Amino acid sequence: xxxxxxxxxxxxxxxxxxxxxxxxxxxxxxxxxxxxxxxxxxxxxxxxxxxxxxxxxxxxxxxxxxxxxxxxxxxxxxxxxxxxxxxxxxxxxxxxxxxxxxxxxxxxxxxxxxxxxxxxxxxxxxxxxxxxxxxxxxxxxxxxxxxxxxxxxxxxxxxxxxxxxxxxxxxxxxxxxxxxxxxxxxxxxxxxxxxxxxxxxxxxxxxxxxxxxxxxxxxxxxxxxxxxxxxxxxxxxxxxxxxxxxxxxxxxxxxxxxxxxxxxxxxxxxxxxxxxxxxxxxxxxxxxxxxxxxxxxxxxxxxxxxxxxxxxxxxxxxxxxxxxxxxxxxxxxxxxxxxxxxxxxxxxxxxxxxxxxxxxxxxxxxxxxxxxxxxxxxxxxxxxxxxxxxxxxxxxxxxxxxxxxxxxxxxxxxxxxxxxxxxxxxxxxxxxxxxxxxxxxxxxxxxxxxxxxxxxxxxxxxxxxxxxxxxxxxxxxxxx
Numbered sequence: 390x391x392x393x394x395x396x397x398x399x400x401x402x403x404x405x406x407x408x409x410x411x412x413x414x415x416x417x418x419x420x421x422x423x424x425x426x427x428x429x430x431x432x433x434x435x436x437x438x439x440x441x442x443x444x445x446x447x448x449x450x451x452x453x454x455x456x457x458x459x460x461x462x463x464x465x466x467x468x469x470x471x472x473x474x475x476x477x478x479x480x481x482x483x484x485x486x487x488x489x490x491x492x493x494x495x496x497x498x499x500x501x502x503x504x505x506x507x508x509x510x511x512x513x514x515x516x517x518x519x520x521x522x523x524x525x526x527x528x529x530x531x532x533x534x535x536x537x538x539x540x541x542x543x544x545x546x547x548x549x550x551x552x553x554x555x556x557x558x559x560x561x562x563x564x565x566x567x568x569x570x571x572x573x574x575x576x577x578x579x580x581x582x583x584x585x586x587x588x589x590x591x592x593x594x595x596x597x598x599x600x601x602x603x604x605x606x607x608x609x610x611x612x613x614x615x616x617x618x619x620x621x622x623x624x625x626x627x628x629x630x631x632x633x634x635x636x637x638x639x640x641x642x643x644x645x646x647x648x649x650x651x652x653x654x655x656x657x658x659x660x661x662x663x664x665x666x667x668x669x670x671x672x673x674x675x676x677x678x679x680x681x682x683x684x685x686x687x688x689x690x691x692x693x694x695x696x697x698x699x700x701x702x703x704x705x706x707x708x709x710x711x712x713x714x715x716x717x718x719x720x721x722x723x724x725x726x727x728x729x730x731x732x733x734x735x736x737x738x739x740x741x742x743x744x745x746x747x748x749x750x751x752x753x754x755x756x757x758x759x760x761x762x763x764x765x766x767x768x769x770x771x772x773x774x775x776x777x778x779x780x781x782x783x784x785x786x787x788x789x790x791x792x793x794x795x796x797x798x799x800x801x802x803x804x805x806x807x808x809x810x811x812x813x814x815x816x817x818x819x820x821x822x823x824x825x826x827x828x829x830x831x832x833x834x835x836x837x838x839x840x841x842x843x844x845x846x847x848x849x850x851x852x853x854x855x856x857x858x859x860x861x862x863x864x865x866x867x868x869x
Contacts (some may be wrong), residue, residue: 582646589639597633
């Protein structure tokens with residue numbers, strides 16, 4: 390039941406009405422039942438089993454951590470709980486790939502061992518609630534939160550349907566108190582929630598899906614294109630993946646706001662970042678916080694005697710892990726490694742940066758900021774090539790052919806999509822850029838004026854109807 394479906398548009402108000410008419414004591418049960426129904430609607434019953442397993446496992450280890458009498462016992466329970474969750478995640482996402490690798494190895498080594506082929510499981514949402522479960526155990530160990538003893542509320546904390554499939558990855562200290570809070574009808578929450586949901590739907594079906602038509606044409610057969618076609622497709626993908634993921638997040642935040650629950654904003658104008666580190670403070674913020682708090686900082690502390698090089702190593706390891714989290718594919722590993730390398734180089738270069746800027750006379754100037762934004766954007770786009778390409782060979786072909794010839798770009802695309810489609814994609818690209826640059830200013834303007842607000846409502850709905858892509862396209866991050 391994806392957010393961009395009629396099923397969800399009907400499902401959300403039904404859950405809200407049931408939630409509203411139910412007494413406060415049992416509202417958690419309505420949200421939990423709705424969340425389980427939402428997950429079951431994906432049509433893969435094993436997903437409910439995995440969610441139940443993660444919930445009971447983490448709940449049990451959480452109570453054990455709270456009752457542990459010694460630091461050693463707590464340490465054993467913590468890492469046992471983390472290992473259990475990682476094992477579940479590995480089985481769901483990586484076991485088929487591991488089986489293929491073992492089968493290939495046995496063939497190369499001429500071994501008699503037979504490794505049966507395994508069909509990949511559907512693992513939608515698993516990465517997100519497993520990471521959330523692990524953050525709960527880490528925070529219990531650090532005494533940031535107290536254990537949640539009500540199994541129903543704890544299950545709802547992991548399964549709350551607006552953030553179940555793609556996050557945000559919520560911390561217990563931030564979400565659990567809101568789930569327990571007494572609900573009071575708030576018109577502003579309803580209004581803003583619906584507006585945010587519609588805004589996200591616009592970003593998905595009008596911008597992301599329209600740009601996706603061009604991206605799929607080029608990246609689906611990269612060897613048929615070269616030069617400018619590949620460059621434009623890479624730029625288009627940068628905005629497609631941003632509008633797709635941030636559109637989902639807006640719809641998640643909007644859905645949650647109906648119930649007076651504020652989820653973590655996951656994006657903050659990431660392509661206006663002046664460095665790759667700044668990009669990660671603005672992109673997939675809940676995931677960035679997770680890897681910063683639970684991977685990078687502990688590694689940095691462990692390797693602090695190595696000073697700068699310890700930080701460099703911690704960055705590289707952290708972002709290689711972030712690549713693996715996205716999937717068992719070389720492209721994801723290279724994508725993560727590039728981001729780690731970018732930031733590692735920035736750490737080493739930092740002592741010389743100010744001196745260079747002073748020598749050039751550009752320190753704290755608007756020109757320097759623009760230059761930093763442009764460079765950062767292109768570094769991120771280079772990494773997106775490996776993220777989006779079907780294989781590592783395709784990614785290397787794109788990199789090698791970005792500067793080779795520009796002829797035939799428009800002709801090639803028109804032959805497969807038609808003139809109207811091409812023009813709509815150009816419109817989508819321009820709108821995506823405009824939305825990215827001025828979204829916050831526009832939102833503030835429309836929320837201040839009633840007439841502007843209603844104009845926005847009608848304009849968004851009209852744009853979704855007229856410009857939206859009719860074919861249902863899955864969200865990019867559903868696969869992670």
